[in-house]
Amino acid sequence: MKDLVIINGQINTMDPRMPQAEALVVKGGKILLLGTNEEVRRAMPLGAEIIDCKGNSVFPGFFDTHVHLTFTGLNITTLKLEKASDKKELLDLLLAREAGLAPGLWLHATGYDETKYPDRSLPTMKELDELFGSRPVLLERVDAHQICVNSAAFVALGLSIGEQGVELDEKGDPIGIVKDPANGRAHKKFSEDLITDEMRREFLKNACHESLKMGTTSLSALEGGALFCDDDVDVFLDMQDKLPLNTVLYHQTLDVNKVIAEGQKQIGGCIVLDGSLGSHTAALFDDYSDLKGCKGNLYYSQDIIDDFVLEAHEKGLQVSMHNIGDRATERLLTAFERACSKYPRPNHRHRFEHFSMATDDQAKRAAALGCCLAMQPSYVVGDEMIRTRVGEERMKRSLRFKTFMNMGLKVGGGSDAPVTPVSPFHGIACCMEHFLKEERMGFRDAVRMFTTDAAYLTFEENRKGRIAPGMDADIAITDRNVLEINAPSEYRDIKFDKTIVGGEIRYAR
Ligand SMILES: [Zn+2]
Ligand SMILES: [Zn+2]
Secondary structure (H helix, E strand, C coil): CCCEEEECCEEECCCCCCCEECEEEEECCEEEEEECHHHHHHCCCCCCEEEECCCCEEEECEEEEEECHHHHHHHHHCEECCCCCCHHHHHHHHHHHHHCCCCCCCEEEEEECHHHCCCCCCCCHHHHHHHHCCCCEEEEECCCCEEEECHHHHHHCCCCCCCCCEEECCCCCEEEEEECCHHHHHHHHHHHHHCCHHHHHHHHHHHHHHHHHCCEEEEEEEECCCCCCHHHHHHHHHHHHHCCCEEEEEECCCCHHHHHHCCCCEEEEEEECCCCCCCCCCCCCCCECCECCCCCCCCCCHHHHHHHHHHHHHCCCEEEEEECCHHHHHHHHHHHHHHHHHCCCCCCCCEEEECCCCCHHHHHHHHHHCCEEEECHHHHHHHHHHHHHHHHHHHCCCCCHHHHHHCCCCEEECCCECCCCCCHHHHHHHHHCCCCHHHCCCHHHHHHHCCHHHHHHCCCCCCCCCCCCCCECCEEEECCCHHHCCCHHHHHHCCEEEEEECCEEEEEC
């Protein structure tokens, strides 16, 4: 491994002892020292590679605390429907893709969001049948909690009319829309029966490359389980050491012994206690504002959650589960409280994934337990949908990253890719542009969420998340000086010249 010398940088160390520096030395994969160009030149190791940043900004490598890595890779490789602004455009995209597909292959697409369409309508099963005949068509909603299918896919995915989540018309025929839990089961069947291990390896490679390109050097990979496929975990574990960035696996299963046998110290991820706001399946205390009588769904009983959390907690694992609605958060919080009072255990750092609608009381209790939060700032772009679903009042307590950070909770930023892009700077811009004025963060706090505080969530804060002597040389060099940026949205345009992991250049533009 070559030693590195980085000069002429606007280095944001995120280390309070020395917040800024101009240059640094990397030796044996660690930061050796940092200071001015002059100081560093004097200490330059023989044969070191010199990187001249030309005044551009440098950051500790970014974290993404919540990525479905295999699924993200699949998404990068599959047809995307985000651009469609109505049903017609969606169908046009499908027809264009179908023209190039060999017979028998699935027409698979992700990312539709009918809440953005003027009439909110999706193609019916009948329409899809007429257009694509016997070719199975599977369209996944942007939040992954709903699919839209034709008859061929309906049959191939083993869906049935009586199954919970399968939507029917007045005559009792399926209309093609499938929500959780049938959606989760269908998704699992799709990934198990149609995706090969070879494809999975390709997906992981693509997703890692995309992350490095965005300055990410460490990520929590949430793999396997009910919504996904346990084969993903086998392939991931087989490849983990060879992946070009740092990963911590969150195996999305309730099987504690299996995870221990895999050698993991953490368990969970998007084990969905509830669904999403977009599809009215996030579990709320009170009715949805746009659907009277509907409070969303809870997919696990308190007993099941309690038993799982207690077992994993007692066996020394860090536990993490998906909770969007306040009613789902209450279940997980209750389970954590029960486990911690039965077996007090310091430094467990149990995680809440999302925690999107948590109340003040819930946040205080989470802080008192020593839990931390994996939250996704990019969700703020769904503000119109959130307002419609929960109304003005409850909107004021949604996605409160800043409030929770100020309450002393460690809040780690993530993307929930492929739901939103794997881009820390997109997340950082979202923190600064929050739809709630009082939640808008300053730049440094937003960066903290994706570096130092994120590192805490995976017990890595003493090795990663800051640029300081002795820390791992995980470094992201941007293509500009961020001090010259005027509006938060400009952070999204930042590109990376180099991304360095453990002292090795893993991405160069
Ligand atoms: Zn989730
Ligand atoms: Zn997720």
